[in-house]
Amino acid sequence: MQSYIVYFGAHSHGSEPTSADQERATDSHHEFLGSFMGCKEKAKQSIFYSYNKHINGFAARLEEKEAKEIASRNMN
Template identity: 65%
Template sequence: MRPLDAAFCFLCFLVFSLLQSPSSAAKRSYVVYMGAHSHGIEPSTADLEKATDSHYEFLGSFLGSRETAEDSIFYSYTRHINGFAAILDEETAATIARHPKVVSVFENRGRKLHTTRSWEFLGLDRNHAVPSYSIWNKARYGEDAIIGNLDTGEIF
């Protein structure tokens, strides 16, 4: 191959590479929250399937087909909240966020756990016994207290 031909091939390759836009690099995991379900507190199997189907149909209207939506959604919230987690590009996530049926869309990011031994971490327990200086004693063992929980989704 002549040097001029090699240079031309390299230049064509370089221009072609620069014109390519990596679609997979721009996609991230998003949670689409759509408020409450229409089914009651104790949904039937049919209710749960209907909720999942509605998520596929809804996302499919943005992605062009139900099949594409099924490939994109990796979790469907069907019991207590109405929503789904899916791999989307930023533009699609922004478009979905403007839909009147959508409460919010946010990037699904991992959280770092601070501890898996909450009682010890909070100073409430030492070696499975409540020391006299424990906050448990001062708080009368939680009497008249509301306790919150942050569910990170981590399963141990």
């Protein structure tokens, strides 16, 4: 496994997010990665940082195959 950053661009909540906005962003990262890993719990174990304030994305430990699948889906 290697560490990867998955970047989605800007958040819809703007530059002054509330704690609820940040929690929703983190939850959406878990949901997104869970769709590749088979469940949200595996995603929670894999993600070690959620970029939930100014940029939208997360850092996670992934297998190369998972990273390639995520990259190919995000490009479409």
